[in-house]
Amino acid sequence: RDEEGIIEEPCAEQEVVDEMCRIVIRDMDQFGVCVVDNFLGYKKGMAVLEEVTDMYTKGVFKDGQLVSNKAKNDLKTIRGDQITWVDGKDESCENIGMLISQVDAIILRANKMVKNGKIGNYTINGRTKAMVACYPGDGTHYVKHVDNPNRDGRCITAIYYLNKDWNIKANGGLLRIFPEGWQDKVADIEPFFDRILFFWSDRRNPHEVQPAFKTRYAITLWYFDASERQEACRRHQAECKLV
Numbered sequence: 001r002d003e004e005g006i007i008e009e010p011c012a013e014q015e016v017v018d019e020m021c022r023i024v025i026r027d028m029d030q031f032g033v034c035v036v037d038n039f040l041g042y043k044k045g046m047a048v049l050e051e052v053t054d055m056y057t058k059g060v061f062k063d064g065q066l067v068s069n070k071a072k073n074d075l076k077t078i079r080g081d082q083i084t085w086v087d088g089k090d091e092s093c094e095n096i097g098m099l100i101s102q103v104d105a106i107i108l109r110a111n112k113m114v115k116n117g118k119i120g121n122y123t124i125n126g127r128t129k130a131m132v133a134c135y136p137g138d139g140t141h142y143v144k145h146v147d148n149p150n151r152d153g154r155c156i157t158a159i160y161y162l163n164k165d166w167n168i169k170a171n172g173g174l175l176r177i178f179p180e181g182w183q184d185k186v187a188d189i190e191p192f193f194d195r196i197l198f199f200w201s202d203r204r205n206p207h208e209v210q211p212a213f214k215t216r217y218a219i220t221l222w223y224f225d226a227s228e229r230q231e232a233c234r235r236h237q238a239e240c241k242l243v
C-alpha cells in the first residue's frame, strides 16, 4: 500500500518485464543463449532503427575491424563490421537510450529474481556503452571468436537487431553460435528486426557472423560481473605498473 492506502497494481509493463525475465533466466540457465522477439514493439523499434540509419548516413561509423582472410591464405584484410559507441544520453540517440534502459531493466530485474539472487551465479553491477555495428553488406563477415576469452569482467552479451524483412537465403548475415557442450549442434540466429539475443560472453559461446549481402545493423551491450570486473581491473593496474 502506498501512503494513500491504494494498492499499487503492478502495471502491465511490469508484468511484461517479469515474464521476459523468467524467460531469460530459464533459457540462460538451460542453454546459455536466449532469443526474445518483439522486444520493443514495432513503433519503438522503428524509432531506434531511424536513429541508427541517421548515424550511418552521417558517417559516424568508424571503419570496421581489420579481419585477415586467413581462410584463403591471402593477406588481403577485409573489413568486418563498422562500429560506433553510444551512451544513449545525447538527444540524437534518445531512442537508443530508451532501448538501453529496457535491456538494463530486464538484466537487473532478472539478477534479482533468480533464487540465490544471481543470474548464472553473477552479480551484475554495470555494463559497457552500446556498440552500434553495421555490416555494409558487401560480403563482410565476422570470424569465429569469443567475446570475453580472458575474464575481462563481461558476463552477458546482449545484441538487439534492427533488420527489417531480412531474408537469410538472399541476405546472409546469420549469427552462428557454437555453444560449448552442444556437441556438433549450433544455434543459428537470424538478425531480425526487434529481436534481442542474450548469451554468456565467455568461452561457452564462440560465434561468427556469416557474410552479409545487405546492410546489417545491430546494437550490442556487454554486462559486467562485479567480482570478475574488479579482478580484471586489479590485474590491469598491476600490468600497467609493470610497464
Ligand SMILES: O=C(O)CCC(=O)Nc1cc2ccccc2cn1
Pocket (backbone or CB within 6 Å): 065, 133, 142, 146, 147, 159, 175, 191, 207, 209, 218
Ligand atoms: O552482430 C552479431 O550478430 C554479432 C557480431 C559480433 O560478435 N560482434 C563483435 C564485435 C566486437 C567488436 C570489438 C571487440 C569484440 C567484438 C566481439 N563481437
Ligand SMILES: [Mn+2]
Pocket (backbone or CB within 6 Å): 145, 146, 147, 207
Ligand atoms: Mn562477438
